Amino acid sequence: MADNRALKEDFYDEDDPFLDASDVERMMLGEAAFDDLPEEADVDTGHRFGASAVELDDDDPFLVDDETDAHSAPMGDEAVDNPLFAELQSELETAPMGESLYGEIDSDVPDQPVPRITIGAFCERSETGALVSVASEDRRLSKAHVDVQMGGLPAAIERYHDETTPNLLIIETGMRGRGLFDQLEELAGVCDPDTKVVIVGATNDIVLYRELIKRGVSEYLVPPMTPLHLIRTISELFLDPDQPFAGKTVAFIGSKGGVGSSTIAHNCAWALTENLAQDAVLMDMDLSWGTAGLDFNQDPTQTLGDALSEPERLDDALLDRLLVRCTDRLSLFSAPATLDRDWEFAPQDYENVLEKVRRQAPFVALDLPHVWLPWVKQTLLSSDEVVLTVTPDLASLRNAKNLFDLVTGARPNDEPPKVVVNMAGMAKRPEIPLKDFADALGTPPVLVLPFEPQLFGKAANNGQMIHELDPKSKAADGFGHLASLVTGRTPPPPRKKSFLSNLFGG
CATH class of the missing domain: 3.40.50.2300 (Response regulator)
Structure with missing residues (x-):
């Protein structure tokens, strides 16, 4: 109390007609001397x-x-x-x-x-x-x-x-x-x-x-x-x-079927939550063929199809029951993955469901199917980030060019899609050089994943993510890098081990 009174006596004179309030503020913050305060200083x-x-x-x-x-x-x-x-x-x-x-x-x-x-x-x-x-x-x-x-x-x-x-x-x-x-x-x-x-x-x-x-x-x-x-x-x-709070949406789509876009989406979502400690929801939007449930070893009884059937009934309480916890931070909105009905919903239904899911977590990963329907186009163009997965062949390059031009043309104020080249270096398969891909799209790929059938096949069959199976692999590092790019967050640097931890294998 005494110190504050002394401060007041030094800096604040109620009888001083020339003392301006902003001057008092700057002096209290120690940013200017009393005798040399400018009239207007930021x-x-x-x-x-x-x-x-x-x-x-x-x-x-x-x-x-x-x-x-x-x-x-x-x-x-x-x-x-x-x-x-x-x-x-x-x-x-x-x-x-x-x-x-x-x-x-x-x-x-x-x-x-x-x-x-x-x-x-x-x-x-x-x-x-x-x-x-x-x-x-x-x-x-x-x-x-x-x-x-x-x-x-x-x-x-x-x-x-x-x-x-x-x-x-x-x-x-x-x-x-x-x-x-x-x-x-x-x-x-x-x-x-x-x-x-x-x-x-x-x-x-x-x-x-x-x-x-x-x-x-x-x-x-x-x-x-x-x-x-x-x-x-x-x-x-x-x-x-x-x-209203709305999580950032990241749409994953492949240039053609079989390029591994779902694998990229699932592993990136896992890296986002585990490496960067961010909560996220993964939406498997391939209603007939979705594999997110298999990849995370989950078999939910209620799925995204139930939400789309009656989107007007979807509230926070029902959404909590539909989401499946894969980890402490990652929730899964699984696809029905059945062929016993036709999944025909209006684009507005998808938009309504997605709007409510975005209120659940800071990030929402969208695993889009390789079909071209109005709702897919609308979801793709309205996403905050787009990740385009390709393989180094001619058909993939052509389709990637079409998708890239569409997305960049419709979103001139957003970043262009992030291109991931998957299954590169497959033995005895002629491949288009990465430079040609970069020249055609006008941007280099952000990630190139080598062809590793043993690693990816074992992870898929075990219902595991790549990082869980082999955290030191180049693919695991690649998914962590991609997660950082789409979130704008950097992973913490690895902690240096002390002499004692090295000595005792800690």
Whole structure:
């Protein structure tokens, strides 16, 4: 308290008619000396986190009218000198459970579950860690993977130097001023662009709040909090009714039948979830001949065909029953794979089902059949990423060229399809050189998989993925590389073994 008062005496003189609020802010952040402040200087925010979910507006409880003295309220405990901060603090101290600055939250917490996202919480106080743990057990977060650790901001920086960041980071810190922003700058440098960040601070601080939002932090929370308060915050970030959460779709299609597009899709989806620790749904959309159930050794009684038959009945509860968990992070929407009926559905039916599946996970892998129907074309062109699998022969090149031109022409503002050459180097088979493929399509392939019938055949017969069977194979590395390309995320570097672990075979 005394230190904050000294800070106020140094930087803030209520009788000084020439002191501007923005000048006070910059001095508190240690970004300018009192005597050499320019009239209009932008604060250098350095690295930014993902797009902030909170906009600065006149209705925000942390902001006040520019003409009031509250705009230049000093940091920390001195904020109580301001009538607005005193009122807010009083509300916080007297609010019953289930209420906060934001009003009653019991009735405002959405009933819809948060999607299958990953959440990393780094707390400084055991009480906050317990609160996050209690919140993670709520039904609304039942699909999310929540990891709670102590250590605050330094622990998060240390961990994510070696790992990919989750979809949401919750960081508790009691720091303020330059030290805090230096550490946030370091954290932003190791964060993936789409990671959202929520800061749990110690006090209501207008200067700190405004600067955090400038740097792309999604929300700033202050105690006291309840589990429902935290759940509501997370829900608002991922269940905005004006911008509903939608996972990224990756469509896999082959240039002709038998090129191995389904194998590429299944192994890439597995690598996406296991190597990059991202939740995903794999949709086998080849209703008559789909092999995803076989490849993952699953035999579900209800399939995608049931959802398409009555798409209007498909809600989150029914969808949970239709999806089959292959791993902790990968869910399968299997195809019926039967010939006892004709699977004829309108493109709108596929679109409606896909729209609901996209609310389930950050990534949705679409295993498309090699047929050319209106729904296939619509699904392909509306996907966020397209992976085109080819083999090095003339028919595949011709069809790939047609598909490539169609997709790039219809999606001028999107990346072109990512081309995967499969079964390259087959003995005694004449092949078109990869350079000719690249010249014809205007882009080189992102992945070339050698012809390895023993490895791929054994994996298919065992109901395993390539990485499970031979994690050191070139194919396993290739699928990990492809997963990184379609997600925009990089896998963590391999951890170096210590001398003792090498000595004892760890």
